[in-house]
Amino acid sequence: MTKITSTKSETIKRLKRLMTKKGRQETGQFLVEGEHLVDEAIRAGRLVQLIMAESYAPKGTWRLEDMPVLELSDHVADLLSETEKTQGVFAVVKMTPVERKMKKVLVLDRVQDPGNLGTMIRTADAAGFDTVLLGKGTVDPFNAKVVRATQGSLFHVNVTSVDLLEKLPELKEDGFHVYGTALSKATSYEQVAFEDKVALVIGNEAQGVHNDVLSLCDTRVYIPVLGDAESLNAAVAAGILMYRIALQ
Amino acid sequence: MTKITSTKSETIKRLKRLMTKKGRQETGQFLVEGEHLVDEAIRAGRLVQLIMAESYAPKGTWRLEDMPVLELSDHVADLLSETEKTQGVFAVVKMTPVERKMKKVLVLDRVQDPGNLGTMIRTADAAGFDTVLLGKGTVDPFNAKVVRATQGSLFHVNVTSVDLLEKLPELKEDGFHVYGTALSKATSYEQVAFEDKVALVIGNEAQGVHNDVLSLCDTRVYIPVLGDAESLNAAVAAGILMYRIALQ
Numbered sequence: 001m002t003k004i005t006s007t008k009s010e011t012i013k014r015l016k017r018l019m020t021k022k023g024r025q026e027t028g029q030f031l032v033e034g035e036h037l038v039d040e041a042i043r044a045g046r047l048v049q050l051i052m053a054e055s056y057a058p059k060g061t062w063r064l065e066d067m068p069v070l071e072l073s074d075h076v077a078d079l080l081s082e083t084e085k086t087q088g089v090f091a092v093v094k095m096t097p098v099e100r101k102m103k104k105v106l107v108l109d110r111v112q113d114p115g116n117l118g119t120m121i122r123t124a125d126a127a128g129f130d131t132v133l134l135g136k137g138t139v140d141p142f143n144a145k146v147v148r149a150t151q152g153s154l155f156h157v158n159v160t161s162v163d164l165l166e167k168l169p170e171l172k173e174d175g176f177h178v179y180g181t182a183l184s185k186a187t188s189y190e191q192v193a194f195e196d197k198v199a200l201v202i203g204n205e206a207q208g209v210h211n212d213v214l215s216l217c218d219t220r221v222y223i224p225v226l227g228d229a230e231s232l233n234a235a236v237a238a239g240i241l242m243y244r245i246a247l248q
Numbered sequence: 249m250t251k252i253t254s255t256k257s258e259t260i261k262r263l264k265r266l267m268t269k270k271g272r273q274e275t276g277q278f279l280v281e282g283e284h285l286v287d288e289a290i291r292a293g294r295l296v297q298l299i300m301a302e303s304y305a306p307k308g309t310w311r312l313e314d315m316p317v318l319e320l321s322d323h324v325a326d327l328l329s330e331t332e333k334t335q336g337v338f339a340v341v342k343m344t345p346v347e348r349k350m351k352k353v354l355v356l357d358r359v360q361d362p363g364n365l366g367t368m369i370r371t372a373d374a375a376g377f378d379t380v381l382l383g384k385g386t387v388d389p390f391n392a393k394v395v396r397a398t399q400g401s402l403f404h405v406n407v408t409s410v411d412l413l414e415k416l417p418e419l420k421e422d423g424f425h426v427y428g429t430a431l432s433k434a435t436s437y438e439q440v441a442f443e444d445k446v447a448l449v450i451g452n453e454a455q456g457v458h459n460d461v462l463s464l465c466d467t468r469v470y471i472p473v474l475g476d477a478e479s480l481n482a483a484v485a486a487g488i489l490m491y492r493i494a495l496q
Contacts, residue, residue, distance in 0.1 A: 128474030226376030228404040236487035
């Protein structure tokens, strides 16, 4: 097992490039941090390399002899961390898409906040949605904050970037009913009988779904605000609607 | 109008103390940042002092002549900001509780993440809940990240810190039905006919509701996970349950 002790090593430079969108796109790989996410990557068969700080005691179920393992001095491992207190374990992971039959699809139009995107992917997984489609202008799903907020659901759900103006007509042709969230000309969600093959479109945190996208939706829905709040957080709104669709 | 140009001024030191929990508790005041939150504070009659960077152009509807206003050089204003790009407008605000008749109450047991707490207060407001009770060990609701995530709902909903082991029995005596979220011995939420006077208990992000608190609940509910996710984000779970209660 190699052990890296210098912060200036070429290996560290290569790994740090995975902390940028460009580096991830060039390699088709991304970096995950923390025992839970590393474990999910291993179980998904997506591990390229396991990376451990010397003070980290690996999870007992991992068969280290079967994996490429890289050991780092603790101060070198700190360079790869994007959390306040690192657990000292990371993995380089393949960006291979998760193959799932499409039936319940969450569609995101320019969602900006990494925590929101990660939480939406996690909730889609929990609500039995199989696919999350990301329109142009949505934050990179392999960004460390997004990956962390998914809590591993990035390995369970098919997350794919698309052009919504091309993809939504295809989905409709394929028998999907497309629901878009909107504030005007919309029906309160609890009065809608959702179809079986569903695409649910959630928009940008401040601006909602773009008009060009909204005009491709079959039905517009909204969540009524009963108090004095101006709106709901986008990830909470997505959760309320996905669970309504899943359990109606 | 006074204008502060030195980062070392006593006024700045006083304002910076409001960025700490101790400073807020000693003064009964907190700091909000951004035009929307400042506007909410003014409309709620809670403004102590309006603070503007010299480059900030105040919102046209504000009657500046009726308010104590403090102007700061831009580089001084930066010291008060907890956002990446400050709008350059702040307010010192009174911690006065919002008085609301209690009927729909969200109860939080040791919620740790400021974004989650703020989002839950915002969602409680949207779902028509009037009160959010915070048990010991919950993050300070006047923390800047919490305040920002509430998007102003902190001024609409009664947010109060309590001892849950004392408060839940009082609520029950007062006719509230207390629902606790739990993974075992619990009923799926969509099979529950929620009572009219509701207290809904949401727990810590990793550990859920403490057993001592759970034993005071009348009914245990859970949100089923249909996919491969291990759990839901706490703020999303709270949103799904509050909207179910509000619109059942």
